[in-house]
Amino acid sequence: MLEDIGILIIAVVAVVAVFLAYWVVRQTRIESKKAIKSVLAVSEGQLLLDMLREYSSDAMSEAVQTLKNWQKEYKESYKTEFAERYKTKDLSVIPLNRARQLVYGYFLRMLKLHEAGYVSENFCSTICSNNGTDALFEIVEPFEEIVAHIEPNKPYNKNTFDNLRRLCQQRSK
Numbered sequence: 537m538l539e540d541i542g543i544l545i546i547a548v549v550a551v552v553a554v555f556l557a558y559w560v561v562r563q564t565r566i567e568s569k570k571a572i573k574s575v576l577a578v579s580e581g582q583l584l585l586d587m588l589r590e591y592s593s594d595a596m597s598e599a600v601q602t603l604k605n606w607q608k609e610y611k612e613s614y615k616t617e618f619a620e621r622y623k624t625k626d627l628s629v630i631p632l633n634r635a636r637q638l639v640y641g642y643f644l645r646m647l648k649l650h651e652a653g654y655v656s657e658n659f660c661s662t663i664c665s666n667n668g669t670d671a672l673f674e675i676v677e678p679f680e681e682i683v684a685h686i687e688p689n690k691p692y693n694k695n696t697f698d699n700l701r702r703l704c705q706q707r708s709k
Contacts, residue, residue: 580655584662590642591666599635600668603675606632614675619682636679643672647700657703664704673701 590596610617621629646663649655677697684692 580659583649583655584659587642587646587663591663591668596638596642596668599638600671602631602635603639603671607675615678615682618679619686622682623686632679633683636676636683639668639672640676640680642668643700644696647696647703650703651699660703669704672704673697 606618607614618629618632620626622633643663646655646660650657650660680697681692683690
């Protein structure tokens with residue numbers, strides 16, 4: 537009889553120990569998830585500040601303005617003018633080409649961070665709220681297509697621009 541009570545006590549202690557272990561693991565997971573979310577929020581905030589600083593830089597402002605000035609100067613023929621000059625390696629297209637690459641690289645970085653799960657759609661919405669998105673889709677994208685036709689080793693990826701467009705259009709919803 538004493539042995540039965542001892543076995544019963546051991547069983548109860550074992551059940552309590554299992555319950556306590558489960559509770560500790562569960563609480564640790566909850567706290568870990570909270571800590572991970574906090575770290576991710578801080579990291580995303582820092583990335584956002586860095587990207588907004590980059591967008592506010594003189595280089596980015598000049599790049600966007602260079603693209604818009606080209607479009608304004610050549611009006612409907614801005615694409616064909618770029619294509620002709622790019623084909624002939626006209627030196628006047630070098631600043632325009634650098635501007636194209638800088639603006640595209642900026643938004644591509646945002647897309648890659650989002651696709652890798654490092655930043656949220658809200659982050660992308662904030663990035664897309666600047667005035668460079670119109671230059672991206674109206675000027676940079678057509679120029680990317682032109683460059684791809686002239687230089688096959690620099691392919692145009694329509695899916696990339698579709699994904700960028702989708703992310704940037706969500707800000708208006």
